[in-house]
Amino acid sequence: VSAALCHCGKEGFYLRQHSGDVLCEKCFVKSVERTVFKTIKREKLFIPNDRIMVALSGGKDSIVLIHILSKIERSYGTELIAVTIDEGLSGYRQEGLEISAKVAKDLKIEHRVITFKEIYGHSLEEICKIAEEKGIGLLGCTFCGILRRRLLNDYACRIKATKVATGHNLDDEAQTVLINVLRGDFSRLARLGAKPVATRTGFIPRVKPLRYVPEREIAAYAYLKGFPLYERECPYVRASLRDEVRDILNCIEAQHPGTKFSVVRGTDRISDLLKDKVIKSEVRRCSRCGSPTGREVCRMCEVLSMLGIDGTFINHLTE
Amino acid sequence: VSAALCHCGKEGFYLRQHSGDVLCEKCFVKSVERTVFKTIKREKLFIPNDRIMVALSGGKDSIVLIHILSKIERSYGTELIAVTIDEGLSGYRQEGLEISAKVAKDLKIEHRVITFKEIYGHSLEEICKIAEEKGIGLLGCTFCGILRRRLLNDYACRIKATKVATGHNLDDEAQTVLINVLRGDFSRLARLGAKPVATRTGFIPRVKPLRYVPEREIAAYAYLKGFPLYERECPYVRASLRDEVRDILNCIEAQHPGTKFSVVRGTDRISDLLKDKVIKSEVRRCSRCGSPTGREVCRMCEVLSMLGIDGTFINHLTE
Numbered sequence: 001v002s003a004a005l006c007h008c009g010k011e012g013f014y015l016r017q018h019s020g021d022v023l024c025e026k027c028f029v030k031s032v033e034r035t036v037f038k039t040i041k042r043e044k045l046f047i048p049n050d051r052i053m054v055a056l057s058g059g060k061d062s063i064v065l066i067h068i069l070s071k072i073e074r075s076y077g078t079e080l081i082a083v084t085i086d087e088g089l090s091g092y093r094q095e096g097l098e099i100s101a102k103v104a105k106d107l108k109i110e111h112r113v114i115t116f117k118e119i120y121g122h123s124l125e126e127i128c129k130i131a132e133e134k135g136i137g138l139l140g141c142t143f144c145g146i147l148r149r150r151l152l153n154d155y156a157c158r159i160k161a162t163k164v165a166t167g168h169n170l171d172d173e174a175q176t177v178l179i180n181v182l183r184g185d186f187s188r189l190a191r192l193g194a195k196p197v198a199t200r201t202g203f204i205p206r207v208k209p210l211r212y213v214p215e216r217e218i219a220a221y222a223y224l225k226g227f228p229l230y231e232r233e234c235p236y237v238r239a240s241l242r243d244e245v246r247d248i249l250n251c252i253e254a255q256h257p258g259t260k261f262s263v264v265r266g267t268d269r270i271s272d273l274l275k276d277k278v279i280k281s282e283v284r285r286c287s288r289c290g291s292p293t294g295r296e297v298c299r300m301c302e303v304l305s306m307l308g309i310d311g312t313f314i315n316h317l318t319e
Numbered sequence: 320v321s322a323a324l325c326h327c328g329k330e331g332f333y334l335r336q337h338s339g340d341v342l343c344e345k346c347f348v349k350s351v352e353r354t355v356f357k358t359i360k361r362e363k364l365f366i367p368n369d370r371i372m373v374a375l376s377g378g379k380d381s382i383v384l385i386h387i388l389s390k391i392e393r394s395y396g397t398e399l400i401a402v403t404i405d406e407g408l409s410g411y412r413q414e415g416l417e418i419s420a421k422v423a424k425d426l427k428i429e430h431r432v433i434t435f436k437e438i439y440g441h442s443l444e445e446i447c448k449i450a451e452e453k454g455i456g457l458l459g460c461t462f463c464g465i466l467r468r469r470l471l472n473d474y475a476c477r478i479k480a481t482k483v484a485t486g487h488n489l490d491d492e493a494q495t496v497l498i499n500v501l502r503g504d505f506s507r508l509a510r511l512g513a514k515p516v517a518t519r520t521g522f523i524p525r526v527k528p529l530r531y532v533p534e535r536e537i538a539a540y541a542y543l544k545g546f547p548l549y550e551r552e553c554p555y556v557r558a559s560l561r562d563e564v565r566d567i568l569n570c571i572e573a574q575h576p577g578t579k580f581s582v583v584r585g586t587d588r589i590s591d592l593l594k595d596k597v598i599k600s601e602v603r604r605c606s607r608c609g610s611p612t613g614r615e616v617c618r619m620c621e622v623l624s625m626l627g628i629d630g631t632f633i634n635h636l637t638e
Contacts, residue, residue: 181500182571182578184585187592241575248567252501256560259501266503273506273593 014220018258025224032221036068036209040076043194045207046163048077053161053204055152056082056104056111058096058230060222061167063103065210067225069165070107083155085148086115088123092235099228114155120147122309128236130307140236143303150300154291156204168208171215174260175245177267182241189267190274203292214260333539337577344543351540355387355528362513364526365482367396372480372523374471375401375423375430377415377549379541380486382422384529386544388484389426402474404467405434407442411554418547433474439466441628447555449626459555462622469619473610475523487527490534493579494564496586501560508586509593522611533579 004012010024023031040046054069056062066082073080082104086093097113104111117123122130124147128140156164173192180188194211210218222229253259285291286298293299304310323331329343342350359365373388375381385401392399401423405412416432423430436442441449443466447459475483492511499507513530529537541548572578604610605617612618623629 177500181497181585182575182582184581184583184588186585186589241571244571244574252560252563255563256501262503263501264503266500266505269503270505270589270593274589 013224014217016217017253018261028217029221029224032064032213032217033068033071035212037072039194039212040072040209043207045165045195045209046076046078050076050078050163051159051161052078052080052163052165053152053156053159054080054082054109055164055166056084056100057167058084058099058103059167060227060229061169061172061210061215061218063099063227064213064218064221064225065165065167066103066107066109067227069209070109080109081159081161082109082111083152083159084111084113085151086113086117087144087148088116088125089235090125092232095230095232099230102228112155112159114151116147116151119151120304120309122307124236127307127309130309134307136306138306141240143307144236146299146303150291150298152206153204161204164204164206166206166208167210169210169213169215169218170260170264171246171249173208173211173267174249174263175242177263178245178249179241182245186270187274190271192267193271211264212261332543333536335536336572337580347536348540348543351383351532351536352387352390354531356391358513358531359391359528362526364484364514364528365395365397369395369397369481370479371397371399371482371484372471372475372478373399373401373428374483374485375403375419376486377403377418377422378486379546379548380488380491380529380534380537382418382546383532383537383540383544384484384486385422385426385428386546388528389428399428400478400480401428401430402471402478403430403432404470405432405436406463406467407435407444408554409444411551414549414551418549421547431474431478433470435466435470438470439623439628441626443555446626446628449628453626455625457625460559462626463555465618465622469610469617472523480523483523483525485525485527486529488529488532488534488537489579489583490565490568492527492530492586493568493582494561496582497564497568498560501564505589506593509590511586512590530583531580 004015004022006012006022006024006027008024008027010026012022013025014023014028015021016023046052052069054062054066056066066080069080072078082100084097084100086097100113101111115123116127120127124140124144127143127147131138131140131143152164176192177189180186194208195205213221249260249263284293284295286293286295286301288297288301288305291298291300297305323334323341325331325341325343325346327343327346329345331341332344333342333347334340335342365371371388373381373385375385385399388399391397401419403416403419405416419432420430434442435446439446443459443463446462446466450457450459450462471483495511496508499505513527514524532540568579568582603612603614605612605614605620607616607620607624610617610619616624
């Protein structure tokens, strides 16, 4: 792209395939930020006095997210708190924790770390070991996903956050749509969106300001801003349907630029259509821990009882 | 599968991956037919006195379709007419025409052939040549699709058919879903189904009795029945998104048997949900040919005028 120039006359840095636009470094950065600002405005992700808990893993998505959110913090009259979950995987999370702490400090944002160990009494490593010993045929990712999601929500309650912001990008979202389509689970599509359509009572609303930014642009933005790169893969990661779907979408996007956008925007339209069709699940309380859930026993209690872990500890968080 | 036995005790012929069932030849044939019968019954595809026009190309799908439909013709009190469209591609269609004629004769079903030449005044080959000369950058498949679909409907009107049955199978349908999702066109999903949800006024209802039969099972059924195989590819075929999607679905199906079913069944559920949401397009008449359409000028007239072909001829069909 070296020969191509940005519309402002400067040397091109980024070729946006689906639009054909060439952007210089400065215009590219502005353009990514504008996409995020427009998402926040259009979808009304935040209101004044929102106390936003940002899920900060130390990966490029969450770092870009908190940087861009910090730019609008004052003008929006919102407040940011960065929270990093340390699931306890030796040699993996440490770097992310250090990067997260540094990023938050540089941005003068309050940063907290919560560990699986202090909440569940066991690190993820220990949980995986228990599961193996008990012959429970579930992947570490299953435990991690359930326990992490719950922790984010409960911790947000505890610190009186009014929103939880996560760094899901366009690629993540398009993958999720395709996975649900392949599983035939279209009803779940209605719950997707930068701002979830059918937020269930009792849960802190989760927002995804990066939903319309392709992963490639987040990587380029992080590179330009000189953010620390932390690309270590989780040692428990295995080949999953999501990996297949990621490859598929990247292949199709290369042949038909704009596909990821189409998939996500198409979903937005359908969730609008389905908005009042999706039966809002009755507000129930888990019979064991009392948390809001759509089931008799919530997924966390189910997993903990499978593992033989006492789940009463977690209650301290929600009260 | 030689060692595995069918539940009836006979030697296994077919292993149905997604259910794990092993079926002998006889039980397999019965099972495919039962799937089709159940689809017809559940979706209420036919009513007594229906005059069903079967689109018979001579390929395995349409042959299997007409065979199975012929089995229920009397019990349902319906009437079958086979129609083959000869778009006029030398060296390609001839074999399909011969097979179609033989199949219809064997089944004692009335068979008619309509040609692009007699209706549009030009064969598809000639149309492609005109398009090339005029520098119209559309694929032959685009013309063929528009003109063929229109012809099927108009001819069905002319012979007073009450339904048009096509041989679309599970693979075709799952591909169509995925293509629409990748294009972000979810609203079109609402119109899919064995029996289209929002059949527009003025169009003869199209039904797809093979919608829940995988292509692989249709091939195996055709093989067992000794149907003539006709696998010649259209000379105009090009690599398309559908080819990519076919490969993708076959890969994922191999890894996760049952995916094609999930995709199609998931769509059924969503089209139910969207049924009354999809704004039924106003019944309009094409300002040129008077046919029912959602547009000012119908796609056929648009294509014909692009090509400089007089479209008045086709009116003879609709009256």
